[in-house]
Amino acid sequence: MAKIGINIATGSLQKEEMIVGIDLGTTNSLVAIIHPDSNQPVALREHNGTSLVPSIVHFGENNSITVGEDARKLLIRDPANTIYSTKRLMGKSYNDIRDNASFYAFKVHDDNTESLVKVQVGPQFYTPVELSSFILKELRSRAEHILKTPVTKAVITVPAYFNDSQRQATRDAGRLAGLDVLRIINEPTAASLAYGIGLNKEEEKAIAVYDLGGGTFDISILKIHNGIFEVLSTHGDTYLGGDDFDQLIVKKWVKEHKIGEERLQNDKELMQTLRLKAETAKVHLSSKDVFIDHIGDIQLQVTVSEFNKLIQPYITKTLGACEIALKDAGLKKQDINEVVMVGGSTRTPLIKSLVSDFFGLSLHDTLNPDEVVALGAAVQANILAGNNKEMLLLDITPLSLGVETMGGLMDVLIPRNTKIPTRVSRNYTSQKDGQSGIVISVFQGERDLVKDNRKLASFILEGIPAMPAGLPKVEISFLINADGILLVNAKEIRSGTEQSIEVKPQYGLTDSEVEKMLMDSIINAKDDIKTRALTEAKTEAAQLIDTTLNFIEKNKEYLTPSEVDQTNEAINALRNLISQGTKDELQFQIEKLNEISRPYAERLMDIAIRKAIGGKNISDNY
Structure with a gap:
């Protein structure tokens, strides 16, 4: 039925x-x-x-x-x-x-x-x-x-x-x-x-998308041709948005009522209440001339002209970003065919007016x-x-492609459903001092641990010059050509040592097998994320222990016996947690070890700086 x-x-x-x-x-x-x-x-x-x-x-x-x-x-x-x-x-x-x-x-x-x-x-x-x-x-x-x-x-x-x-x-x-x-x-x-811009495959246009939300601003210049969107440039500020307009109103009120910084720091409730009232004021002033309210005996007022004066420098800053984005895209204002407004903060009349004047166009804001x-x-x-x-x-990759990293984790370089042809590169480094070779293992799948994914290939990048752990820079590149063939290249940047391998990522997988791998990733997502987080915490703990022991060994003469004892005690506690602790227990102990080592690490840095300023050679200890 x-x-x-x-x-x-x-x-x-x-x-x-x-x-x-x-x-x-x-x-x-x-x-x-x-x-x-x-x-x-x-x-x-x-x-x-x-x-x-x-x-x-x-x-x-x-x-x-x-x-x-x-x-x-x-x-x-x-x-x-x-x-x-x-x-x-x-x-x-x-x-x-x-x-x-x-x-x-x-x-x-x-x-x-x-x-x-x-x-x-x-x-x-x-x-x-x-x-x-x-x-x-x-x-x-x-x-x-x-x-x-x-x-x-x-x-x-x-x-x-x-x-x-x-x-x-x-x-x-x-x-x-x-x-x-x-x-x-x-x-x-x-x-x-x-x-509806770009749905007509015949049209070719340059579009400016002005996006001013609560927390961020960005301007993007797009080119549309044959139904394909190409981002020519993007510019902006991840800390400029309606939240900042709220803060300007809050600062105005704080200054008017002489509310001290100490009171604001100690009274988080007052601070949040002021912020929320300022947000209400901002919305109100999109259609009204004045906002009046109060918090207890604190009278709050702001007019639209005051508000516009406060935010003018921020809007000017966004228009400066528009200039940069146009320059990066190799276009002039008159080359733009459409301007699209995005984000709640673009409701502000002054913003609409200035953006329209800047581009010399009416806006898509309906x-x-x-x-x-x-x-x-x-x-x-x-x-x-x-x-x-x-x-x-365009053709896409059916499953994610990546490499194995410390702890048996899958690091995805090309996510599933990525359009091909495509190329992605990412830098990695060695885990041990003097390591002369790195095993590059390529996997396909959606799970966080490589053991749950499908291994496609493996090769060794040999001939890396002996260097301390973390110093070699190995660039791994994945290139999928139009035929779906994956070319993996590994290159140690400092020495130029290089190795490549060709892989067919889709070989031998039926649609039902792909579907099963996707379903497994969703069903096990919660456990996978927990396992990844725990593995990353264990790896972080092991690396911190090695780094700290190495540091103590080289700089023992500058540390007090108490500092060494405290550090060793914290290291032993962290080492015990690696085998049986939870992610949060590990993070808590990692932070504890960091707090113990931070004061003497900073002290030694000060000594090194003083020596450098004095014209002396800094010891290898630093």
Whole structure:
């Protein structure tokens, strides 16, 4: 008997496969689909009419997790356990965000390394991937509730400037949320699709996408030809957005009422309340001339002219970025055919006016700027589902391709569904001092451990000159040609030593085997991510132990017996945890060892600097 699905929400016949478009935003996130009746993209809305889910996660008692508007309400009452702007942390190390760490009311973990940043909530540590997966799970759950059908496949958007690690982190978050991420597409491409730009294969246009959201700004210059979107250039500021407009209003009020810095530091609730009131004021001034409110006996007021004067330098900065993007693209203002406005902050009348004047064009701003990216993702999802035969999709890789790294982990270089031909390179290094050869093992699959994936090839890059661990730079390149042949090349940059191998990545796999590998990756995603996190923590611990012991051995004369004893005690505790500890226990002990070693490491650095300034040679100890 054939089964026919009916969408209870719309009364329409339900297609077998529902692929949704997701805008995973810095401030808000949402889901969109192509409506089965109108064949137009629509954002999924709750019964209260809202489509936006605040990208905020709150951790409560007994490990309870709250996402969205309910979490947003806890920003004031429980700031230390309420995580926001996770997208800014994706694919970043602490060193990448160090200068802006004070932006966060919660604890961003400084592990003094280049490894991916973590957020500490009580004794627990969370990666941006895990935090983003909680938001995606909530989006998926809401979509299933509204559509009354399972949602397992999605197109997710990212900023055009996201690098490979940030895109991979977004994919991982989707997989952890139980989603098969069919495609990661650039936000400006999605916004253009939402306005129907590029759907006509005959048109050739240059488009400027001005995207000013809550937390970030970017301007992208796109060229469309034969239905293919090419990002010519992108420029912007990951710390410029509506949040900054809020902060300007807050600073105005703080100055007017002489609220001291110490009071703000000690009263996080007041700080968050001021920030939320400022956000309300900003929205209010998009259509009104003055905002008046109060917090207790603190009277709050700001006029639209005051607001415009405050934000003018920031808007000028965005227009400067537009100039740079045009120059990088090799275009002039008059070469731009369309200007698309994206992001809630573009509702500000002054911004619309100045951007229109800058390009000398009327703006595409009729669609909801908060929803336009998700709507475009839905258009792309519809194409992937095969419902739009007018657009050609280039051949793609059916499964991810990568190499084995420390701990038996799979490091993906080419994610599945990447258009081919394509080329990707990434740098690696040695694990041991004096290592003369590195084994390059190539795998295909979606699991986090290589043992669960399919091995395609393996070869040894030999002849690496003897160097300390971490010094050799080995560039591994994957090139897939138009015939689907994978060429893997490994080259040690300093010595020029090189080795290549040719692989056929799709050989011997049937469609059902590919499907099974994909399904296994989704079913085991939660365990896989936990295993990867634990393996990475163990690897980090082992490397820190080796580095610290080496440091002590070379610099013992400069350390007190107490410092050496404390360090050895912490090292032994960490070593014991490697075999039986949890990820969070390992992270906690790693931080403890870092805290013990940091003071004397800094002291020795000061000695080295003093010697250098004095014109003396610095000992090999440093």
